[in-house]
Each structure stands twice: as structure tokens, then as C-alpha cells.
Amino acid sequence: MIHVRGLAKEYADLKRGKFAALAGISFDAFPGEIYGLLGPNGAGKTTALRIISTVLRPTAGTATVNGFDVLTQASQVRHQIGFMSANTGVYDRMTAWEMVEFFGKLYGLSDELLRTRMEDLFTRLKMNDIRDQLGAKMSTGMKQKVSIARALVHNPPILIFDEATSGLDVLVARALLNTVAELRDQGKCVVFSTHIMREAEKLCNRLAIMYRGLILAEGTLEELRDKHRENDLEELFFRLISDHERARAEAGNAADDAAAAVQDIQASVKS
Template sequence: MIQVEGLTKIFNDKKRGEVVAVNNLKFNCRKGQVFGLLGPNGAGKTTTLRILATMILPTKGKIMINGLDVVKNAAKVRRQIGFLSSETGLYDRFTPRETIRFFGRINGMEDKIIEKRMAKIFQGLDMEDFQDVRVNKLSTGMKQKLSIARSIIHDPPVLILDEPTVGLDIITAKTVTEYVKSFRDQGKCIIYSTHIMREAEKLCDVIAIIHQGNLIAQGTLKELRKNSLSDDLEEIFFELIDQGENLE
């Protein structure tokens, strides 16, 4: 489970001074749940996920993942999570198989377990045809699948996925979203950032909309529709963003 209370992140910019990237966020994500984090570019989504993944420290607030404080117990938290982001690096000279072996060992896994789990993941993500091709020869979709495989090789109970289908063709994106559904069915706790409204409608159990660092709405799709003039998530999204800007 993920519990976020009062999460704030302030950056110091030479030109603009203090910049509040994330402001007093509060939300929870349970086991067996996909929690969608939606917002325009620069809203604070990636900053939030990087804090959850122990990549950067919060300025204020408390974040607990499976009972562990992400600041005080960062190393233990990393064992509990799988983090996917556009900034996730891959080694060009490695093949997918070599990549997964490498990261499995980093996570303290035995070789036999790595091989067994790798075979299952490669089959599930349709990676078997390119498992021995060097990363620098892979397409964008193949690399994204590999990044997902890398983030789940150690079978973490918590997944933090930042735009997992960005840049993918419709078939590859469908494979990825179906795999995320299977993670939910396994009882994993999933934070899912996306700007694709149709994807969020189909996949997310709870949706939070963030704008200029502030959480401006949160609820199930049914709850968001109840408080809106529209049933369409994209229309609801723009309605809420406009309301947020009018309050400034």
C-alpha cells in the first residue's frame, strides 16, 4: 500500500527563485488497485513519482510504501517497488536477456529464479523474438517492453509506472495495458501516470488529476462523472483544469 500525506516539493531556480513543483498532495493506493495520476505536462506528475521511487527527496510530507518511510528506509523501499520512467536507462550493448539477468542479480535474485521469471515475462510481453538482439537495434516499443520487464523482474508488490505506453503503437500499447491489468489481478499496488484519457478510463480504479502541483480532483470515474457536466473523462479533465486556473 502507498500512503501519501502532505507531499510537497520545492525547487530553487536561479531565475525564478522557489518553484513549488508539488503542493501538499494527499492520496492512498491499495493492493489490487490501479491509481491513475493525470495532468498536463509540467503538472508535477513525474516529480511525484520520482519521490515515491526514492529518486529525489520531498521538501515536506510523509510517504509510506508497505509500511516503510521512503526517506528513512529508501533502500528497503527500492526492494518493494518497480519503477518505470522515460528516464530509465538501458545499456545499448546488452541484449534483453543480458539486461534482465543483470538487474535480477542487482536485486539479489538467484540465477535459476531469474531465468524462470524472465521466460514468463518475455512470453507475457511478446519479447521472445528479440530477447537476444542488442538494445541499440531495438525499436521504441521493444525498448519500452524491456524497461517494463526490467522494472518487474524482482516481482515487486508495488509498481510506479510513468507514461508506460507513451510513443507506442496501438498493438504494443494494448499488450502493456493488458499486462498491467494482470498485475492488478495479482494484487499489486499500481500508480499509473498517463495523459491518454481513454486508457485511464479503461484501466484506473481511482483517478487523481494534478495541475500546477496541486491535486484538484480525486475519485473513481463514477464519482468524477457525478460532479461534472460530462461523462467523458477528457471533457471532465479540461473542465477541472479550467476551474483550477480560474481559482488562481
């Protein structure tokens, strides 16, 4: 399972200066559930998932994966996780079989175990017809299958899907979502990020609605609907975001007022 506490990531950017891509988020994800991160572009989903999979270091906060700390036990964490995103690399000059085998070997699987796993995966994901296909000649859907096989080859207890269906047609996307649901049913802990309401609604057992590096709301779909008295997830999503923007604008106005008051006081002291 995954425990995230106060996770923050600050970037320094020429245009924006210092800004928080993640502003302190906390959540837990458990075996046998799909935990969704739902948020618009730039909300911080990928940043959070990359920290959890040890690709990126946080500025503050902690995350543990099956008891291992992402900062101090990165190598153990990587063995617990299978990571898949829309742009997980598929190499042009390797075949489907070679790529999955390559990653299995990186994880240190024995030849025999690796072969059994791969036979099983290629059958389950219906990849036997593309065994010898080179990456360069694969369609997007074929590449996605290779990416899934690559994420599953070491049979990790935790799977992370970052916008995994982006660029897929409805048929391939549906097949991928079915695979994700099967993994959950096998008892895996799945974290799934998306900006597509329908995917989140259909698939996720619990959801975090993310915006500007924060979790604005969290819970099961029922809990969110009850708490915010709104049945339509899309409406709920827009409402949370516009409330947040309004609060930000008010805080901004309050800060402007305070600055103006300070200037007034300084001016009156001088005169």
C-alpha cells in the same frame, strides 16, 4: 500499498525563482487497483512518482510504500517497487536477456530463482525472439518490453508506470496496457501516470486529477462524474483546470488590491 501525505517539492529556478513542483498532495493506492495520476505537462506527476520511488527527496510530507518510509527506509522501498517510464534506460551494448539479468542480480535474486523468473517473463511478454538482440538494435517497442521485464524481475508488489505508453504505436501501447491490467488482476498495486484521457478512463480504478502540483479532484470515474455533474472526462478535466485558474486570478487580483490599499494608506499617512 502506498500512503502519501502532504508531499511537497520546491525547486529554485533562475527564471521562476522558488516554485512548488508539488504543493502538498495526499493519496492512497491499494493492492489490486490501478491508481491514475492524470495531469497535463508540468503538473507534478513525475516529481511525485520519483519521490515515491526514492529517486528524489521531498521538501515536506511523507510517503510510505508497503509500510516502509521513503526517506528512512529507501532500500526496503526500492525492493517493493518496479518502476517503468518511457525513458527507462536500455543499454546499447547489452542484450535483452543480459539487461534483465543484470537488474535481477542487483536485487539480489539467486541464480536459480532469477532464471525461472526470466524464463517466465520472457514467455509472458513474448520476448523470446529478442533474447539476444542488442539494445542498440531494438525498436522503441522492444525497448519498452525490456523495461517492463526489468521492472518486474524482482516480482515487486507495487508497480509504477510513468507515461509508459509515450512514443509507442497503438498496438504496442495496447499490449502494454493489457499487461498493466493483468498485473492489477494479479493483485499488484499499480500507479499509472498519463495525460491521455482515454488511457485513464479505460484503465484506472481511481484517479487523481493533477494540476500545478495539486490534486484538484480524486475518486473513481463514477464518483468524479457524479460530483462534478459531467460525464465526459475531458470536459471535466478542462473545467477543473479553468475553475482553478479563475480562482488563482481572483486571488491574484485580491492580492493586488490589498497591495494598492496598503500603498494608499502609507501615502495618506505621509501626507
